[in-house]
Amino acid sequence: MYPTVLDLAIFGYIAATGLSLAYLVQREEWLHRVASVATIAGWVLHAVALLALAFRLGRPPLGSLSEAVSVAVWVAVLLALWVERQYGVKVLGAFVLPVVLVLSINSATTRPLGIPGIERALGGAWIWVHIGLVLIGIAAFVLNFAGALMYVLQERQLKAKRPGTLYYRLPDLETLDRLTYRTLALGFPFLTTGLILGVLWAGRAWGSVFAYDPLALLSFVAWAIYAGTLAGRAAAGWRGRRAAYFAIIGFATLVLTLGAGLFLPGRHGS
Amino acid sequence: MTLFVAGLSHKNAPVELREQLAVEEDKLRELLSDVSATGAVRETLILSTCNRVEVYGVAEAPGEARAVVFRHLCRYRGVAYGSVEPLLYTHLDGDAVHHAFRVAASLDSMMIGEPQILGQVKDAFGLAQACATVGPALHTLFTAAFAVAKKVRTETEIARHAVSVSFAAVELARKIFAGLGGKAVLLVGAGKMGELAARHLVEHGAFPVYVANRTWPRAQEMARALSGAAVPFAELETALAGVDIVITSTGATEPIVTLAMVQRVMHGRRARPLFFIDIAVPRDVEGSVNTLADVYCYNVDDLKQVVEANIRERLREAQRGEALVMREVAKFLTRQSDVEVIPTIVSLRERLEEIRVGEVRKALARLPGATAETREAIEALSAAIVNKILHAPITKLRESSRAGSSRSWLPLIHELFGLGRK
Structure with missing residues (x-):
């Protein structure tokens, strides 16, 4: 059941992405309505797929990185639906859903089985908390990235003084900056706590923290970028473009981190 | 009777002429009552702004009605009718509806989406109502036009994006x-x-x-x-x-x-x-x-x-507004044609129901021992027969009215079913 329902969910996300992008350039309200329905349908199917997987495996569907990314995507979509409502940013889907799709590709192609001894390696409740917290952080950073991207695009329109389609469709800079800040403030504590737990657990289970694990190393680079941005915002009053650029760089590092975990040999497996 | 609109606007008439033809409210009152006194129009409304002078109306001969109104207008303003006449456009029936919707929705304005025109149309309508020159046809038309204008305004961005x-x-x-x-x-x-x-x-x-x-x-x-x-x-x-x-x-x-x-x-x-x-x-x-x-x-x-970019954006939105107006015109015409045949459908139903009730009563009088079930069965049977018989002519009437040929079908139905008057 797992692959078919998940495939349907991803199909829903693909449809929602196309519709959202169309809505960005073509102001037809029905496109937005259908996109919302497709997003929600994809999300519900995704939830069913994850639940089915959890029942079959008899453990949370977080046993491999691709499973965890799948759950992170699921949380990100939920968060996006909420943010869209909260901030009234109807074009949000066009910026979040492509990222969702990119992150979904791996979980759709990789089958989550065939990692021998995973339960033993992952044993202990703390590891689930580690994974759970980190992936909520990742979900928040998907939104953080989308907000930053919209900010940079809108800022460019305003500076160039030649209003194009995006000028009319994107919200104002202050709203976008607030969105970027809040998602950073939301994601950062999750990522931090998750990483600390990971370090503690790794120290006990593996005897060392970073040895030979590219994902662990890169994740600390991403964490440092987000920490720097947050500090800059809080202490030096960084706002606007600079904060947006950092959010984009931070997210790129995060995606690189996940990529490294999925495709390079290391202890996080695939 | 034909619905028509005739006039000139910023699209085809120079500003000098439009200025000369524009009339203020008092004169407009006079004009309305004079025109309707001639009997050339059954209903009429005059819209006079700095960008357009138009007469909307219902008349037996729209061409004649148009000439009467503009001759009067030219006489009031001291303009030679001969210089106005070649500039006049005329739209009939569906095209007139389309034109009215576009004007009210500000799609025909010089600055697309400008908000004043709807108010001006409302004023013209109010004035014509006060002068009692508005009848059911114009009333339906303009009520619909106001609704369409509002819809275009809220569903498209033609009125958004500053032009100053x-x-x-x-x-x-x-x-x-x-x-x-x-x-x-x-x-x-x-x-x-x-x-x-x-x-x-x-x-x-x-x-x-x-x-x-x-x-x-x-x-x-x-x-x-x-x-x-x-x-x-x-x-x-x-x-x-x-x-x-x-x-x-x-x-x-x-x-x-x-x-x-x-x-x-x-x-x-x-x-x-x-x-x-x-x-x-x-x-x-x-x-x-x-x-x-x-x-x-x-x-x-x-x-x-x-501002230039905003105007381009408005024009893009205007295309969506035009599509919306087209849909609304189609809906309006369908509703209109249904309205035309509804009285006939109602009297047809009444006629047959009358026959059915009468015959059922006679039959039941001949069956004194009939149980409640039997009575119910007879009622249901007769009602079903009537509905089956009516189905085809009613469908035909609706279809013909939508196709614009109800005028030939209506008297035929009346004749066939003996519907009395008309």
């Missing part, structure tokens, strides 16, 4: 700030244009307002007019540090806000955005400040460019 420089500035401010509530404004110079822009900002919630001007009394005067506070011109830089939006409109020949000044100001603002609206010519703000982070500087030419 000062409103374009307000819209830009609203793309930088999340609402203007509580945003501080500094007005430098006391020109009319600057005041207008400041007023627009204040109307959108901007507060407080500071005014700096080289002559102190003039600054105080303007500050009073805007319920703001005057600040000394010499302390311009200090004032810049604490505001969000700056409007400059002085007569200075050299820039009074320099790049170096804004650089110093921005240093202490912790990336709080600063938006310059420079409507002075020559410019008051060095254009290069726009290159600084979080500083946005628009001069008059930039604002005009934004």
